[in-house]
Amino acid sequence: MATIAHGDHGHHEESFLEKYIFSQDHKMIARQFLFTGIFWSIVGAAMSVLFRLQLGWPNETFPFLETLLGKWAEGGRISNEFYYSLVTMHGTILVFFVLTAGLSGTFANLLIPYQIGARDMASPFMNMLSYWFFLLAGLLMLFSLFLQTGAASGGWTMYPPLSGIRDAKVNAGSMWGTDLWFFSMSMFIVSSLLGGLNYIATILNLRTKGMTMWRLPLPVWALLFTAILGVLAFPPLLSAALLLEFDRIFDTSFYLSDIVVGGNLLDYKGGSPILYQHLFWFLGHPEVYIIILPAFGITSEVLSVNSRKPVFGYKAMVYAIGIIVLLGFLVWAHHMYMSGMNPFLGSIFTLFTLLIAVPSAVKVFNWLTTIWKGNLRLTPAMMFALGFVSLFISGGLTGLFLGNSAIDIPLHDTYFVVAHFHIVMGVAAFFAMFAGVYHWFPKMFGRYINDTLGYVHFYTTIISAYAIFIPMHFMLSLPRRYYVFSNYQTFNIFEDVSKFISVFAIISFMAQILFVVNIVYSALKGRKFTSENLNPWGSNTLEWTTPAEHIHGNWPGEIPEVYRWPYDYSTGHGNTDFRPQTEPLQEGEDAH
Amino acid sequence: MLNILLTLAVIILFYTVALFLGGIVERVRALKGEELDYTKNNQTHGKLFLIYGVFFLLMFAFSFKYMDFASLPKAASNWGVEIDELFVITAWITGIIFVVTHIALFYFVWKYRGEKDKKATFFAHSSTLELVWTSIPALAMAVLVVMGLKTWFNVFPNKKTLPANQLTIEATGKQFNWMLRYPGPDGVFGRRVLSKEFVSPDNELGIDWTDPASHDDFFASELYMVKGRPVRFNLGALDVLHSFYLPHFRMKMDCVPGVPTGIGFTPTMTDDETRELLKSNSHWASIDPETNEPRYVKFNYELACAELCGKSHYGMMMPAHVVSQSKFEEWTKTQKPFFEVNKDRIQAWLAARNLSAGASKGSNNYAAFNGGDTSKKALKLDSNMTKVEGATHNIADNKATEGKQ
Structure with a gap:
């Protein structure tokens, strides 16, 4: 590639629209993904603050909520219907729009052409489309919040029959809110496929002279595997969504059978809700690796550069990711041990799930060896990468409880699960994303980011994140997705803990706003690069x-x-x- | 009001201090011209991170003490005890790894914080080390898998032998409560027919009143089990997914419309025995302001829903009890069969269809629980077992109704 003369790139005058809106330049698209991701993370995090208000102070009223939300918070208290819309949207937005599109979209676009030595993506046009489908998906989801019957409220996994019966008596959120959810997800899947195919093609074909596969920086390896995962795993979700829409609109029975609503037997016959769960988690599990692999790559790079040491066991790191990808396709049903599927299946999925701990452990030990005897430069990016290692250890280890089917019997769908996945794929992935933003900020915006605010951001976030999620591990008997739990004498002992968690959720949210302020301020006024x-x-x-x-x-x-x-x-x-x-x-x- | 103002003040203070600090420090750095020199920061944050690390590990250790009140009492079922043991073993293994890796992380950051003239050691690869930390986790995982699967297959055995004195209870989830059906003195559930003819708001389960076995079945408003007597729940759901969750017994299983599921265990602790244990728990021993008595006095087990089932998901609470066989029998006597209570209505319904109560012998038109396996082969194998309970499998539609007419 190096031999191709540069020609007239860069001299061509671009209109505002071409440069900033319908841009086909990977650097601009990366920033578009970043800012859209930031928008969605603020929305998603604000939602979590709203439902934490309900969980922390279930008996108090907040008049401003009624002003803000109208009929969804009559008397200043969030209604239970709206609560379930909030948790559903919070999960959907953060898993898909922020940690998938926001993280992969930003860093795949920024780093792939830069680090492999390419002028741009293999198909800049497809790359642009990928962003615009993502934006469209987001807008559809946003519209659903303004529906009379409310946004989807079946949980981010949208299990039928709750999401499958289009009846406001069963669930108001299962009316148009759910239709929009699935339309939006379909757009999102298109976006993700367009992006993923492009990333794979670019990495395989456009490497500069001398850039063999074994000379690729680890973020590129991670993004390659991420793209492969996405391309193979997202289509089943599309088919799951289509079949569910058939059930909803044309009254087919893919997922529904023997359903009695209000004493009336519905006509569905022969379907199985468990089928949907299989299709969903066939994406859903690889999805968590789609989120965490780019985080692995960014962390490895940031740790190595700032330790002034080579990343330890470079090839082992690549093989570990490869094995995780392979096993990642064989463990989806560990989300379904208690779903009513054949218990014998559970045993096989237990085996594969716990096997994943091995390559994950290799990665952790390699990161620790990377900083061992280094000369550590503790930039904010480095702090966040170190924080990632801590969070990945904490969250990964609790996976050993949940992956073991027998222990999952009591723990399934409880706060222990919430704590586990928030740490390992929520906060940890966010930390890698922060590390990436701080590290490549000069490259992205031509200015340096304010370090002091970065350090404040780091300590506030890591302390509040652990203050939120460590206590949640001890709430291991409490089922998740409870609007109130004072009606149970088993669970009402958690009222004070819940308040504590809510306070730290608000502190954590404040620290993230500080980060956004820092980005905007530094991008405009920061020290020049x-x-x-x-x-x-x-x-x-x-x-x-x-x-x-x-x-x-x-x-x-x-x-x-x-x-x-x-x-x-x-x-x-x-x-x-x-x-x-x-x-x-x-x-x-x-x-x- | 004061609270809100105070909160707002704290929020504003946080941003002011942070932004002020950020502005000042950056300006000073720019003036000193040390823009990209991290030597000072390395010192500060190497130490700060270590302090944070010590604080973090201490808080982690203390959280076990602070949160002790929140732990459930000793498991009240045979499998629960086994699962708890597995949990504790896993907690020790992961706990040690957690502490060791974190100590390494915090120590390394402090120890190797960057200095101007120091050099990092070039160390890129070591097959020995990598072999070590591939094989040790692999070994640990092998142990966990073997132990885990042993318990798993205890809870869900492949061999379907029924304990002789098993108590079978049918639990059906619906928005937003549980329907608990006991088979009555005959030990056999009345047949259910899932057809539009049988299912109605008065008879959501589609119980076939022409089956004499249905006449002594009763619905309970609280769950009663017997200490030491194996109990088995045939689970189902009417409308959406629910999950049958008994936290004190460490038991859970989804209830799925159209797919029969189930779970079984042996209760090992009566209400009174658990109450006794709770006396040493700080929360349960404290005085309940409403009753002026220690909280444990009013303790009972609880059944909860653990799968999101709609807007009142959290409301599906049902009290549960474990009692002695004699007390259980006493309680059973107080329960009125549904058929008895609603006799007039049911007789009228039957008469309108030219049927008579208790006239028929037939079979369910839906599959009862068979261990969760829905493959045809498993269903066929399983039919032998469910015959013991008086229900045979027949997936074909409405055979039962045809037979009677």
């Missing part, structure tokens, strides 16, 4: 060889050639403690 110091972190990867200002095609001249792997830090050769990939091997240097 100039051509005097194009490689502020002393990094080996190719993105730091591009000019300070964004140009179409990334490199003004030829694309640089690559001679080595990306993790030659502190090798003892050369004048600096890093050896960029563009530097040819010198005598005495080993290739990795």
